[in-house]
Amino acid sequence: MTPSVETAQLHPTTECCLEALQWVHAHYDCRRILDIGCGSGILSLVAAGLWNTTDRPVQVLASDISPEAVANTEQLSRENGMNHCITAIRSDGFKDARIRDQSPYDLIICNLLAEPIIAWAPEMQAHLAPHGVCIISGILAWFAEDVASLYQRIGMKIMHRIDRSPWVTLILQRNAS
Secondary structure, X not given: OOOOXXXXXXXXXXXXXXXXXXXXXXHOOOOEEEEEOOOOOXXXXXXXXXXXXXXXXXXXXXXXXXXXXXXXXXHHHHHOOOOOOEEEEEOOOOOOHXXXXXXXXXXXXXXXXXXXXXXXXXXXXXXXXXXEEEEEEEEEHHHHHHHHHHHXXXXXXXXXXXXXXXXXXXXXXXXXX
């Protein structure tokens, strides 16, 4: 069951991520998901709702540097009956050992800004399963080509792009090698 989300109060990049999650859901089966910079936890919750089934459970690891964000994610997952498949942790980027221990991921969601998305590109690629998918959002349009080029150089293929001026969201897939 996918929780209903009131989009009127969401940031445009979050709306783009929700659209991206629907696109990914139509094309991929994701069981191991990492939401890095999870904020309120809404993207973790929607991802869990899209892929979690009784016979094929999903595991979402939601991480954020902010203790408040982790607490909010925990509360949201409890309120929506998803605490069995969403684990919220405090981490600065990919530094927490649980992120490494639970990799590789079928899907990584990262809705931040271009700077950390650029800085974490090698780690995102390294933590994705072969053919795994990454949703990166929070990229201002004038950085989009630089971000896309960087990810392509490290072995990622652009599968879909969502433009909602001035923001860009990219869906990328890791090559098999």
